[in-house]
Amino acid sequence: MEQLQQHPIRLRINGQDREFTVQPWVTLLDLLRERAELTGTKKGCDQGQCGACTVLLDGKRVNSCLTLAVMHDGREVTTVEGLANGEELHELQQAFIDCDAFQCGYCTPGQLCSAAGLIAEGEAKSIDDVRELMSGNVCRCGAYPQITEAVVRVMGLDGSKRAGEGEKPFTTGAVLA
């Protein structure tokens, strides 16, 4: 195997064009943290199970640990460092502070990018949808109620409105409950 196999790639990261040469087995996550020196994106499980590595790739949320940097030449990446506008926080960042939506903070960059992706997708219509569509992001401190509240607040959803009201009782997602 050619240990020195190198591929030139260009990425637009948080609005800046950056060039790298990478070996093919470098994940997007490792490139962001170790080559682009953007350590806001976190390595939690490195297996796509925790969501701490979530970034926006051409505007869509993905697990950066499960994709190779070399596959994304020419594409646009937004990390947590790219959410704020200078000193002005992104409204999700402000809402996370206002709602106390973290404790240790390790999952927060992934939560923020995931929430930004969720809002852009436009599929969440209720607080339960938000909960379901944030399920790819684990918070071991258990700040889920506050995280959900922050996202719902930014979306302008009525936090008291829940799916399943009316015809049948609300079940907490367990379809056989």
Place this chain on the structure above:
Amino acid sequence: MNPFNFTQAGDVDAALKQLAAGARPIAGGTNLIDLMKEGVMRPGELVDINGLELDRIEDGPGKGMRLGALARNADTAYHETVRRRYPLLSSAILAGASPQLRNMATNGGNLLQRTRCYYFYDVGTPCNKREPGTGCPAKEGLNRQLAILGTSEQCIATHPSDMCVALRALDAVVHVQSSKGERDIPFADFHRLPGDRPDLDSTLEPGELITHIDLPDADRFMAHSAYIKVRDRLSYAFALVSVAAALDLDGKTIRAARIALGGVAHKPWRVEEAEAALEGKQADEAAFGAAADILLRGARGYGQNDFKLTLARNAIVQALTTAARGTEYAKGEQR
């Protein structure tokens, strides 16, 4: 991850050449990269097929739909026509993985994902699927997640996909291409039972590439379908048991039924005899229970997964009951 060579294919012919030479295709990569990190799969050569323009979702033959192999799972589930005409497929896809993974994972890749059996993933243990002939510790080990139907002495792994359970119920057809030609594989024949070759998950031949998946017209099932997934937590977990159920109803009378199970076998499990038994019957618990018993004929537990026998029967009855109440009701219930 082991070092490997990497190339990118610009079109199908270029990709097929690489595959014929032994390269492994990478599309979404969500399962393959994980398996490579674990050392379960160690390809020497990867060919990136994302540039192949196989990502369309469009009308298909016979008033059906055609799903490109490289269309992302999320784009498929949220596609307006898929949602309207194949709500069963939409629901099944959305019951799987996480939003991030669904944004990356492709339709073709979903079919080819590997089992999540702990022993398959742990290279420090024997596994007939990973290393043929080494044994199967799962049969007497950690088998809570594993199969109760169609198992063999060599393997009790399950296929992990939700999407495939709906595709099986909907009689999808997988279109594949290789440097030797093209062929269609009915979904029933795409995945296989472990038998004495548990290392083979599917009937895809070396060098073959999935180009698209055809869905036949299933409009008669549109109004009464449900995908029910029972798992250890509310979201983002593999199925213990899942059921894709669809009914064509004339009032309370069943004209036709489709039922497929996930989380119980090496392939999506379907027994057409169970569906035939429902035809002409009233859509009620007695009929659904009788169909469930046919579907689960020959099922056996391996200790930790014994509960699946009861769970599967109850889930089948629940899914059919929910489907009978209507797709809109089922969608609400899934949340």
